[in-house]
Amino acid sequence: MWSYLGKRLAQLVVIAFVISILVFLLVHLLPGDPTVTILGPSDTHQARQELLKQLGLDKPLYEQYFIWLWNILQGNLGQSFLTHETVASAVGHAAPIDIELIIGSQLVAVLVAVPLALLAALRPNRAFDRSATTTTFGLLSFPSYVAGVLMVDAFAVGIHLFPASGFTPITQSLTQNLRGVTMPIIALTLGSVAIYFRLLRADLIATLQEDFVTMARAKGLSTRYILTRHALRPSSFALLAGAGISIGSLLTGTFVIEYYFNMAGMAATLVDAIQQRDYLVVQGLALIISVAYVIINMVVDFLLTLLDPRIRRA
Amino acid sequence: MSPKADGQLRFPDVADLNGPILEVENLTTHFQSDRGLVRAVDGVSFTLDRGRTLGVVGESGSGKTVLSRSVMGLLQGNRVVKGGTVRYAGHEISALSPAELRQVWAVQIAMVFQDPMTALNPVVRIGRQVTEGLRIRLGLDRKAATETAVALLESVGIPSPAARLRNYPHELSGGMRQRVMIAIALACGPKLLLADEPTTGLDVTVQAQILDLLGEQQQERSMAMILVTHDLGVVANRTDEIAVMYAGKIVEKAPTTELFAHTRMPYTEALLRSIPRLTDPSHMRLRAIPGRPPDLVNPPAGCRFAPRCPYVQEQCRQAEPPLRNAGPGHQFACWFPVGSSEGEQALAYNLHHKVPAALAFTGTRADNALAAVPPEPTPTGDGEVAS
Numbered sequence: 001m002w003s004y005l006g007k008r009l010a011q012l013v014v015i016a017f018v019i020s021i022l023v024f025l026l027v028h029l030l031p032g033d034p035t036v037t038i039l040g041p042s043d044t045h046q047a048r049q050e051l052l053k054q055l056g057l058d059k060p061l062y063e064q065y066f067i068w069l070w071n072i073l074q075g076n077l078g079q080s081f082l083t084h085e086t087v088a089s090a091v092g093h094a095a096p097i098d099i100e101l102i103i104g105s106q107l108v109a110v111l112v113a114v115p116l117a118l119l120a121a122l123r124p125n126r127a128f129d130r131s132a133t134t135t136t137f138g139l140l141s142f143p144s145y146v147a148g149v150l151m152v153d154a155f156a157v158g159i160h161l162f163p164a165s166g167f168t169p170i171t172q173s174l175t176q177n178l179r180g181v182t183m184p185i186i187a188l189t190l191g192s193v194a195i196y197f198r199l200l201r202a203d204l205i206a207t208l209q210e211d212f213v214t215m216a217r218a219k220g221l222s223t224r225y226i227l228t229r230h231a232l233r234p235s236s237f238a239l240l241a242g243a244g245i246s247i248g249s250l251l252t253g254t255f256v257i258e259y260y261f262n263m264a265g266m267a268a269t270l271v272d273a274i275q276q277r278d279y280l281v282v283q284g285l286a287l288i289i290s291v292a293y294v295i296i297n298m299v300v301d302f303l304l305t306l307l308d309p310r311i312r313r314a
Numbered sequence: 315m316s317p318k319a320d321g322q323l324r325f326p327d328v329a330d331l332n333g334p335i336l337e338v339e340n341l342t343t344h345f346q347s348d349r350g351l352v353r354a355v356d357g358v359s360f361t362l363d364r365g366r367t368l369g370v371v372g373e374s375g376s377g378k379t380v381l382s383r384s385v386m387g388l389l390q391g392n393r394v395v396k397g398g399t400v401r402y403a404g405h406e407i408s409a410l411s412p413a414e415l416r417q418v419w420a421v422q423i424a425m426v427f428q429d430p431m432t433a434l435n436p437v438v439r440i441g442r443q444v445t446e447g448l449r450i451r452l453g454l455d456r457k458a459a460t461e462t463a464v465a466l467l468e469s470v471g472i473p474s475p476a477a478r479l480r481n482y483p484h485e486l487s488g489g490m491r492q493r494v495m496i497a498i499a500l501a502c503g504p505k506l507l508l509a510d511e512p513t514t515g516l517d518v519t520v521q522a523q524i525l526d527l528l529g530e531q532q533q534e535r536s537m538a539m540i541l542v543t544h545d546l547g548v549v550a551n552r553t554d555e556i557a558v559m560y561a562g563k564i565v566e567k568a569p570t571t572e573l574f575a576h577t578r579m580p581y582t583e584a585l586l587r588s589i590p591r592l593t594d595p596s597h598m599r600l601r602a603i604p605g606r607p608p609d610l611v612n613p614p615a616g617c618r619f620a621p622r623c624p625y626v627q628e629q630c631r632q633a634e635p636p637l638r639n640a641g642p643g644h645q646f647a648c649w650f651p652v653g654s655s656e657g658e659q660a661l662a663y664n665l666h667h668k669v670p671a672a673l674a675f676t677g678t679r680a681d682n683a684l685a686a687v688p689p690e691p692t693p694t695g696d697g698e699v700a701s
Contacts, residue, residue: 210432211428211432212434215435220420230435233437
């Protein structure tokens with residue numbers, strides 16, 4: 001167990017190093033000049049050169065990279081040259097929004113999808129299964145931002161049940177926070193419900209054909225017990241892998257919702273920074289998001305070994 | 315068995331039982347498929363007395379697995395078409411609802427499945443797979459269930475049983491897994507055990523151990539048992555009676571010694587001949603039965619074994635032979651039975667006319683048939699005249 005974790009941690013360090021190079025190169029290959037953003041298009045050539053020198057952008061690329069890396073290793077991700085807010089502080093404001101939206105929406109999605117899939121798989125191609133499958137297919141083709149617009153129209157503009165926009169940190173007010181995130185979480189949940197339902201339903205139907213399910217029936221166990229204690233776990237491998245992919249893609253996939261509900265999460269902050277050529281913020285956020293993506297998938301791998309004892313020693 | 319709460323089925327103590335523990339009458343199990351109705355079991359009748367063993371023998375696709383699952387009532391769903399009756403200890407269990415059947419399973423009738431690799435849940439520890447029946451069906455608490463499970467595993471010959479409870483199925487060998495499955499089947503003290511090819515996936519030495527174990531447990535618990543297998547060798551010394559199945563029907567049924575001594579059905583004879591013997595010369599070719607079992611959607615008219623039978627005559631292709639008596643407890647379905655003069659004539663006629671199924675039937679039996687009976691034009695069986 002510990003050697004497994006150690007190995008994965010060592011892998012993570014290597015992967016993070018490679019990611020840092022790629023992120024740095026990508027940002028510096030972006031067209032556009034940060035000095036134009038800062039000084040405006042009309043300033044003189046000499047002023048630009050001075051600013052470049054001040055920002056350290058006149059140095060060779062590899063030198064810039066190592067300065068950046070050295071700073072990161074010391075815990076300094078740099079700061080925005082526009083607002084002078086440190087990247088760490090920007091992340092501190094933005095990350096809680098994403099964590100809440102992603103965990104909230106995926107948790108709700110699993111809690112809705114699992115019982116639906118259990119009921120549907122019990123009698124495949126019958127009325128409940130057909131309607132659930134059709135409904136989730138509809139949800140899948142229903143983008144989260146359309147759901148967001150419709151919900152704002154109905155619940156914020158119409159009956160003032162939820163605020164139309166803005167994010168209140170949990171530390172300030174729990175109720176205000178929950179009211180604020182309810183609609184964006186529902187908007188993000190819909191598509192995930194569809195994916196989780198379909199992954200689990202298909203595997204459950206296959207599992208229920210297995211001999212060990214017949215054997216469990218021959219023990220005189222109830223259908224409910226067989227579904228939850230025998231069939232669910234061996235049917236959840238694809239569901240878990242799908243959850244990893246889904247959560248990973250939501251790290252940046254939340255940005256339309258963030259914009260629409262005016263919540264400056266990681267994705268919205270990153271897109272803003274890219275537009276403003278705020279290159280240190282871009283590098284910092286992109287690095288953190290990429291590493292988070294890798295960590296999520298490693299956690300999924302680890303959970304898979306817990307779920308399936310057969311791959312534990314592989 | 316003590317009386318249970320209301321809504322529970324009550325079965326008499328097997329010791330007090332008058333009459334057979336199991337009576338199967340005209341049992342049919344058909345499956346709806348895209349190609350039509352698959353007649354997997356097509357009118358099977360037999361009885362089994364308490365403590366006795368019935369062997370059900372047939373090749374793959376003969377319907378023997380479907381038969382054992384139908385007897386138990388395990389086959390459910392809207393594609394299964396059921397007919398006939400199954401009475402267990404006097405109760406017509408074929409008429410029970412799924413919820414009522416659950417009360418019968420494991421406690422009254424239990425099943426040992428064919429492949430212990432797929433019949434044990436790969437992600438559930440052995441411990442829970444053995445104890446869950448004890449806890450849920452017999453109401454034992456965790457401690458009592460665990461103690462019982464250890465005793466069960468010990469009784470089926472599993473070393474250090476307490477430690478095995480924490481293992482997953484893939485951590486055990488095939489033989490050990492089959493022992494675990496037998497322990498699970500025996501857990502709730504069934505009075506009737508259905509063993510569906512319990513040794514198919516195992517080494518020959520392990521096969522014998524498992525069969526001996528089943529026999530011992532049966533003796534100790536005075537259980538009745540149905541041993542389903544494709545191997546006549548497996549059932550030869552371990553059953554009181556044998557039913558031979560072909561294409562969903564019983565074609566011959568007899569007390570075990572009688573069946574081997576006075577085989578009447580050509581299919582049974584062919585099965586017997588396909589077993590290699592120690593007295594055979596080494597590297598002798600196995601006498602396989604040519605052809606394949608018939609399509610159960612469109613079974614052939616007449617006798618279903620006719621297309622592969624060395625004795626086949628025109629009559630066999632047109633009229634299906636009924637089950638006839640041949641001595642006490644011995645029934646068979648054939649127009650030209652083995653060992654009868656009609657049968658010998660039919661075989662000799664086919665050998666003369668180079669019928670492929672008969673030519674495949676070589677060896678001393680065929681030579682004797684040719685020598686003993688002069689070929690006659692188109693023999694008839696059972697006094698009836700074939701065209």
